[in-house]
Amino acid sequence: MADAPAYGGDGTPFSHVSMYRNKEGLGVWEHKGKVAAVGIGHSPTSRRWDGTPENTVGAWAILALRKAIEDAGVRPDQVDGLVLDPQTTTGAHWPAERPVPMDVVNAFNPSKDPLDGIAKLSASWILKNMPELTNVKFTMYAMGCMTNALVVAAQAVGDGRTNTCLVLKGWHNLDGRYYQGGANAQDTIAGGAKWTNLWAGPACFTTATQFQAYCKKYGKSHDMMAPYVVESKKNGLNFPEGFFAQNRPEPLTVEDYLSARWVAKPANLYDNDIPIMCSSAFLLASAERAKDMKQKPVYIWNQCSTDALYYGPQVEGYSPKRAGRGIISTLEDVEAITDSTGRKMLEGAGITSKDISFENMYDGFSLFHQFHIEGLGYAGIKRGEALDLYQTDISNDGPHPVSPSGGNIGSGRTRVWQHTDSIQQIQGRAGARQIKKKAEIGVSGGPMPDGGNFLVWSATPS
Amino acid sequence: MPKQSPIPDAMDKPFWDACNEGRLVIQNCKACNLMQHPPQRDCNSCGSGANLEWKQVSGRGKIYTYGVVYDSPVALLQADQPYNVAIIQLAEDHEVNMLSHLPGVPLDEVPVGATVQVIFEPTQATGQKVPEWKVVS
Ligand SMILES: [Zn+2]
Numbered sequence: 001m002a003d004a005p006a007y008g009g010d011g012t013p014f015s016h017v018s019m020y021r022n023k024e025g026l027g028v029w030e031h032k033g034k035v036a037a038v039g040i041g042h043s044p045t046s047r048r049w050d051g052t053p054e055n056t057v058g059a060w061a062i063l064a065l066r067k068a069i070e071d072a073g074v075r076p077d078q079v080d081g082l083v084l085d086p087q088t089t090t091g092a093h094w095p096a097e098r099p100v101p102m103d104v105v106n107a108f109n110p111s112k113d114p115l116d117g118i119a120k121l122s123a124s125w126i127l128k129n130m131p132e133l134t135n136v137k138f139t140m141y142a143m144g145c146m147t148n149a150l151v152v153a154a155q156a157v158g159d160g161r162t163n164t165c166l167v168l169k170g171w172h173n174l175d176g177r178y179y180q181g182g183a184n185a186q187d188t189i190a191g192g193a194k195w196t197n198l199w200a201g202p203a204c205f206t207t208a209t210q211f212q213a214y215c216k217k218y219g220k221s222h223d224m225m226a227p228y229v230v231e232s233k234k235n236g237l238n239f240p241e242g243f244f245a246q247n248r249p250e251p252l253t254v255e256d257y258l259s260a261r262w263v264a265k266p267a268n269l270y271d272n273d274i275p276i277m278c279s280s281a282f283l284l285a286s287a288e289r290a291k292d293m294k295q296k297p298v299y300i301w302n303q304c305s306t307d308a309l310y311y312g313p314q315v316e317g318y319s320p321k322r323a324g325r326g327i328i329s330t331l332e333d334v335e336a337i338t339d340s341t342g343r344k345m346l347e348g349a350g351i352t353s354k355d356i357s358f359e360n361m362y363d364g365f366s367l368f369h370q371f372h373i374e375g376l377g378y379a380g381i382k383r384g385e386a387l388d389l390y391q392t393d394i395s396n397d398g399p400h401p402v403s404p405s406g407g408n409i410g411s412g413r414t415r416v417w418q419h420t421d422s423i424q425q426i427q428g429r430a431g432a433r434q435i436k437k438k439a440e441i442g443v444s445g446g447p448m449p450d451g452g453n454f455l456v457w458s459a460t461p462s
Numbered sequence: 463m464p465k466q467s468p469i470p471d472a473m474d475k476p477f478w479d480a481c482n483e484g485r486l487v488i489q490n491c492k493a494c495n496l497m498q499h500p501p502q503r504d505c506n507s508c509g510s511g512a513n514l515e516w517k518q519v520s521g522r523g524k525i526y527t528y529g530v531v532y533d534s535p536v537a538l539l540q541a542d543q544p545y546n547v548a549i550i551q552l553a554e555d556h557e558v559n560m561l562s563h564l565p566g567v568p569l570d571e572v573p574v575g576a577t578v579q580v581i582f583e584p585t586q587a588t589g590q591k592v593p594e595w596k597v598v599s
Binding site: 184185186187188189190191192194195196197198199200201202205208209210212213216261262263264265266267319321322324325326327328330331 | 465466467468469471496497498499500502504506507509526527528529530531532533534535536537538539544547549551555557558559560561562563570574585586587588592
């Protein structure tokens with residue numbers, strides 16, 4: 001793969017297409033209940049890197065991994081696998097003309113790439129800087145998202161390629177406004193960005209147009225999103241690992257939401273997630289191995305993906321495919337794809353939508369959360385009914401908790417909170433976010449409705 | 463509205479060349495009889511690049527939906543904020559869509575469902591023409 005050397009040049013393979021369940025009709029996942037998540041580790045969060053070695057994405061990755069190991073109650077030498085996303089950008093890239101601070105590089109055991117640990121993370125950098133991981137025999141890159149890394153790790157553990165596997169996702173954020181500068185500041189545009197850059201720009205634009213079409217089709221309005229976004233922010237403030245709980249613990253009111261500035265109408269400021277720095281890790285193990293660990297195992301009942309893999313260009317053996325045939329995925333496209341995702345998630349887990357106790361589907365942007373949960377038929381809803389559900393008790397005390405994690409909206413852009421929360425809910429250690437009903441089966445995944453990876457979590461192996 | 467000048471590459475050069483000649487051409491797979499845009503190396507449906515061709519279309523379309531951009535990261539667009547961006551579905555195939563600033567349409571008063579006709583506007587940096595759309599009904 002062309003950019004493999006950019007990630008340490010250590011020969012770590014990229015995930016292979018055969019590891020993804022991206023078609024319908026595959027039946028129950030062959031490893032249902034045989035893989036479990038046990039340990040969780042999070043670094044602190046911050047808005048941007050402060051330039052110190054101790055607050056690099058790499059230092060925080062080490063911290064998160066060590067916490068996950070300790071949380072699971074295993075010895076570091078018992079870990080035999082590491083699946084990670086080597087990309088750590090939130091959209092901020094290290095400027096070519098900016099010298100790399102060698103005091104930071106040399107505060108660690110560096111790889112051949114000086115930005116390793118600062119603006120990217122290779123498997124070899126992690127292993128060089130965690131000498132206690134003496135038995136890691138399986139390493140793999142899964143691009144873009146913790147969700148991608150989790151489905152790849154789950155399949156690898158199920159296939160017996162690793163038995164006690166760390167899963168890592170780090171994010172760095174640098175100075176400057178998000179996505180300003182670079183190609184966006186030029187008067188010409190090359191590459192794939194040209195098809196949207198000439199007209200639009202903000203990342204939320206596509207979702208905003210899908211939401212606009214949704215409101216027209218079903219007679220809904222943007223105001224109807226307020227209870228959901230306000231509740232997500234509330235759940236975020238009850239997430240001690242999250243950005244807002246740590247850095248800006250102010251609640252959001254309905255009035256705040258309704259008066260927020262537009263970014264791409266009908267998407268406003270609070271419909272967008274905030275780019276932050278954070279590293280997060282989970283420890284997965286075979287169900288057999290997980291039995292004697294410190295925390296209650298949370299069993300994975302299914303891992304699946306959209307047909308068009310969102311990170312397809314970086315998946316070995318996969319010929320990238322787009323979600324639709326136009327520049328923009330339309331409402332009809334995302335409804336068809338999330339319908340299919342819902343069917344895949346239920347089919348692979350061998351459950352019906354009634355079995356789902358809570359949902360942590362992705363929300364970075366808030367305006368597409370409804371596509372995911374309608375596709376799943378969560379709380380018995382059909383197409384066009386999610387915003388009506390939002391007007392009922394969707395709190396963690398109610399009958400149908402919606403995004404109990406608070407997601408990215410509640411805690412910043414990591415695409416990780418929904419998995420942490422799903423595991424913690426089922427383990428009974430979600431603290432102030434613990435749902436009142438029994439947390440037996442939960443779902444999480446994303447990122448986009450038209451491209452993502454998904455998991456079904458359960459309290460029991462079968 | 464000023465836009466960035468697109469730099470054509472090997473895959474999309476026929477599209478941009480046609481724009482400079484006032485024609486709208488779309489990539490089409492002869493085997494599947496399906497169009498796709500933006501152009502890709504392979505057909506999104508059959509996965510083969512062997513039957514891809516360029517097909518001239520009428521330049522008629524319909525406004526599917528729209529958004530109003532208040533905060534674009536693209537520097538050249540910022541002076542005109544807020545501005546409309548509509549999704550145009552091609553008359554020949556509604557699943558193929560393109561974007562438009564809909565010149566002449568008042569802010570946030572986009573006539574969804576209206577028929578539009580392509581025009582070609584030069585961009586400042588290179589003179590490369592790019593498709594835009596005018597409401598005709
Ligand atoms: Zn074809």
